Each structure stands twice: as C-alpha cells, then as structure tokens.
Amino acid sequence: MATTVLHKAHTRGLADHGWLKSQLSFSFANYYNPDRVQFGMLRVLNDDCVAPGMGFGTHPHDNMEIVSIPLDGNLEHKDNMGNTAIIRQGDVQVMSAGTGIYHSEYNGSKESEVKFLQIWVFPNKKNVAPRYDQQAMNIAERRNTLHQILSPSADDAGVWIYQDAWFNMGNFDAGQKITYALHKPGNGVYVFVLKGTATISGQALAERDGFGIWDTQNLDIAADSDTELLLMEVPMSA
C-alpha cells in the first residue's frame, strides 16, 4: 500500500526579500516547519523569482547536491572553480558541493524576472571533490513523455549527482496518461506540478502542488489539462 504526502501550493513557506520571492516546499532559512523538513533525501525545493539585475552574491556550499532548473529567464553563474555560465530555460545545472564551493547567481536581465527551481539533495558520499555541470535539454522531447534530466550515472541521460536519484520532466496534453516505474526499491517520488492540473495515483493536483508517494513501484499519471510535471525520485532513507 503506497504512502503519500500532499503539499498544496498555498501551504508552502514564503520568503520575500524584495529582490527575491521564494516559495519553499520544505523548511529553509528562517522558514521552519518540523512537519515539512524533507522528502527522503530531497531536502530543498525552492520556487524562486529573482528581480531584474539582482541575485545571490558569492556564498558557499558544501556536502550537498544542488540542482537548478530555470523556468523563465536566464541565470548567470560564477564559481571559484572558474566556471562562468548562463543557464537558460531548458537547461539543468548541477553542483556537487562536496568539500566546498563558492558561487554567485544573478539575473542578467535588466528588464525581466528570472524564475527557477533550486533543489537540494543530500549526497550519498560526503567530502567529494566539488564539481559543476550543466546541460541543455531539448524541451520538445518532453512532449507527452517523461524525459530524464538527472540520474546517479554519468553514462545515463541528463546530469548526474552523488545520490540514487532520478529526475524527469514532462509536458503533457490534456487527457494523456502514462505510468512511471520507480528505478529502485526504497525510493519514493516527489511530483511537483509546474503548470496545469494532473492526477497522480488518484490524487488530484493543481499548479505548484507537491505530492510525495512511496512504498510503491509505479505511479499512474493523468494530465487533467495541459500540464508540465517534474518528478524527483529519491531514496527515502540514507
């Protein structure tokens, strides 16, 4: 029997710093809800909106797998490993922070906001050498199917991280149905609805709702309207 948790969009934490508006699916910074700390090894899901020309100054990270997915606009990245990059809609950026990394992220546009997801996954290996990668994904390949954007393997599709995690994105026309088979026993899936409405294994979801499901081998996905989904499969325990 599957176990589930539902996080309606309006129940997320809100951090409003003026230049940054962040909807927090899990406890982060000064938002602390003991009932909303993590979903298995998925620790952070921040739905960020950065004002034009603004951004995160140079700051450190360690021992965390950090995935950024731009949804609208471009984000400029610089780090102490010499990487300077712009990540755009359709790209996926990953950092294994390991023993320590410093970076900054800015909205390079003077006119438009940038919207992106900031996702942190606990690593399965501590103190690794820091690494950075980004890949451009073909959004057209997500039409009515799930397109893998992240895995544990450098030889598999998408970026990779130090964790037995698989992320998929899909853009579905209304009425489309698909089944997602989990990769590994003990894993769960956190579904985040980016656009539209969907029913996941019987649970109706609206835009920006989050739905976690585990103790199951499959998810039944039905698009109730034109919908965009992010599925994050992660171990439920270390």
Add this chain to the structure above:
Amino acid sequence: MSSPLPILAIGKHAQILQTVVGLLNKNPAWQGYGAEDVPTALHLLQQVHPALVLFTNGLCQAEEAEITQKAKELQPAPILLQHYGGGGGLLTNEIWAALDAAQV
C-alpha cells in the same frame, strides 16, 4: 536574559567555517566558535563546553569519531549534528530541529 548558547562548528574549509561561525553569531541567542582541526576542536570542547557541535566538512571518519568520543565524555554532553549545505540555507533549521528534539 540567558547567556548565548555556545555552538562549536568544526570543518576544514576555512572560508566556509568562517561563514558558518559568522552566521551563528548573527543570532544573539547563539555564540559561535570554529575549529579547523582536531586539536583545536578538542581544546574548544573543554574550554567552551558547547551545547551543540556542528560537523561541517572535510573531516575523515577517524577525526569525527575522536571528536565525538571526547564530546560524549562531557557532562552534559553536547548535541552532535551534521551540517549540510555550507551556509545559511539549512544552518538555522538544523539547529532549531536539534534543539526541538532535545527540548533545550
């Protein structure tokens, strides 16, 4: 007004350690201390008797085990926790959660 809670952060990345200690000291309820190596950590355990010990990054298992053993010999023993993320994102959450669990 009670005195600030002493918190010892231990990690080998000097800049990150400095950042973490700085973040701790931004909270008037906390007093942050930092140690980059085992001897300094053991010294500060005795000297400041921290309520919490945060393991940040770079310590090998043997070093962490040595510090853990010495920490557990203190009375009362400090709360030991792993810090992930290297900055302000999870730091406050981790400490609040640990204090909640210990009902400090």
